[in-house]
Amino acid sequence: MSWLASPRTGGMAALIAVVAALPLVLTNNYFYEVAILVALNAIVCVGLNLLIGYAGQISLGHAGFFGLGAYGSAILTARFGWPSLAALATAIAAAGFLAYLIGRPILRLRGHYLAMATLGMGVIAAIVVATEDRLTGGPDGMPVPPLSLFGAQLSGEATWYWVVVALLVLAVWLSLNLIESPAGRALRALSGSEVAAEVVGIDSARQKVRVFVISAVYAAAAGSLTAHYSGFITPSKVSFFHSIELVTMVVFGGMASTFGAVVGAAVLTTLPQLLTAFKEYEMMALGAIMMGTMIFMPRGLVPTLAALAAALRARKEAP
Amino acid sequence: MSLLRAEGLSKEFGGLLAVDKLSFEIAAGTVHSIIGPNGAGKTTLLNLLTGIYAPSGGRVWFEDSELTGRAPWEFAAAGVARTFQNLQVFFNMSALENVMVGRYRQERCSLASALLRTPALARAERACREEAAELMRFVGLAGWLDARADAMPYGALKRLEIARALATQPRMLLLDEPAAGLNTAETSEIDALIVKLAERGHTVVLVEHNMRLVMGVSDHILVLDYGRKLAEGSASEVRRDPRVIEAYLGSDIGARGAGATVH
DSSP, rough: OHHHOOOOOIIIIHHHHHHHHHHHHGOHHHHHHHHHHHHHHHHHHHHHHIIIIIOOOOHHHHHHHHHHHHHHHHHHHHTTTTOHHHHHHHHHHHHHHHHHHHHHTTTTTTTHHHHHHHHHHHHHHHHHHHHHHHHGGGGGOOOOOOEEEEEEESSSSHHHHHHHHHHHHHHHHHHHHHTHHHHHHHHHHHHOOOOHHHHHHHHHHHHHHHHHHHHHHHHHHHHHHHHHHHHHHOOOGHHHHHHHHHHHHHHHHOOTTTHHHHHHHHHHHHHHHHGGGGGGGGGHHHHHHHHHHHHHHOHHHHHHHHHHHHHHHHHHHOO | OOOEEEEEEEETTTEEEEEEEEEEEEEEOEEEEEEEETTTHHHHHHHHHHHSSSOOOOEEEETTTTTTTOOHHHHHHHHEEOOOTTTOOOSSSSSHHHHHHTTHHHHHHHHHHHHHHHHHHHHHHHHHHHHHHHHHHTTTGGGGTOOOOSSSSSHHHHHHHHHHHHHHHOOOOEEEETTOOOOHHHHHHHHHHHHHHHHOOOOOEEEOOHHHHHHHHHHHHEEEETEEEEHHHHEEEEHEEEEEEEEIIOHHHHHHHOOOOOO
């Protein structure tokens, strides 16, 4: 059954089955809340993985785009009384446009230099949020009105869950489609060999900016929804630490694997909740797990496990 | 009419002229070899002819359009394709996908149709896959259709790069030492492949150290030394040229080769 092995069919079927079955074990609101945060982080990571995993371009500032989505929605609805859907669309479009403007100059840089430039971008976003306190509430954060769709307010954990997982499924589907298209192969070619990509006719600068914009749009969409869902937004979501968290999820789950990004987001969002059993050693335990994973599975969780499964299958078939 | 024309082409690296005021033309439908001792500027010249380096001086025309100072992808768009001496394979993809990337310019699609995978795109993808497989068979990689690029041996990767370059449907194909690092059997396979390309009417620019290969397939040979043109002409003209014998072929090969015909 070859369709089961293909990410675009088998993987999608597995994802839909998991999100559909999950409410069976989500027995209280807290579990729902964790599941919703997992899905929102996963949306950011699926976009970020297109940039980092597939196109091979690092960004240490994506919390900036997440924050632009979150604060854009918050400010437009709370301070200017915009309808939340219009605010959401505007905030996402603004993030995409900003990514386009910033992307052109900084994506000329490579490797460590690109890391530094994106880091700077994220730090500037954090400073703006912290100092523009009349708009953003400064370090204290600000409340965000609930999301309303066509006059109906989105409330209740279960409702939010279905909306957010539907968007995650959509995000994953779009990403899988992109990767298996000529445009997606062009992105993977950039990380394989930029010079070879150029000599077959791929305008690398344009492709990099394009994937940067796509990843920023994913981050801003998740940021905006996170703000509405939580009802409150603080600068910590725009911080450098949050950018690192997002990159870590992508790397941990497995670069250049869309489902890896989802699994990475799921593990690293739930793990801190589970590790509260370790009390004051929580962060140490988290660090040890991450170090161990990267030492023994340097390609990340999903690609390593997939390779292992393929090897086992091959051994079973060979008598 | 010449397909490519270079006029006074120069490239300087920190005061050293790797290519020095070089002018030449490449006729359509010919195999044009560039030879010269190590460090003669052959690979630098290839990089100038594909936009990887911008020249320090001089100009490059391809057909009627000037490409001086353009980016590599613009050279590709004009119809120039190449392979690399030190392999530039997409090791993060399958062999077939490597060749499919070569069809990028023909398969261009809107972002929306890529994200939504429209039926038209799915059809185009199947056709692209089939054409890439056909090219792999053409270069003799029929046995590697399902392979990952990083699982292939060196000789097969050399041919994979040729298949990828052919996938761009180039007007001119530049091969940078396609036989370097290959054993005798593999070299004669590459030899046969270049002859096959020439028979199909491809314009081939060949940089190669293997003299048997060069003398056998070339319609025209350009000899470089210290970035300058030392001699130019047909295989028999070049091999009789005393300056070439002196600087490059070595007097014994020159003496042996003079008047002799190579297969």
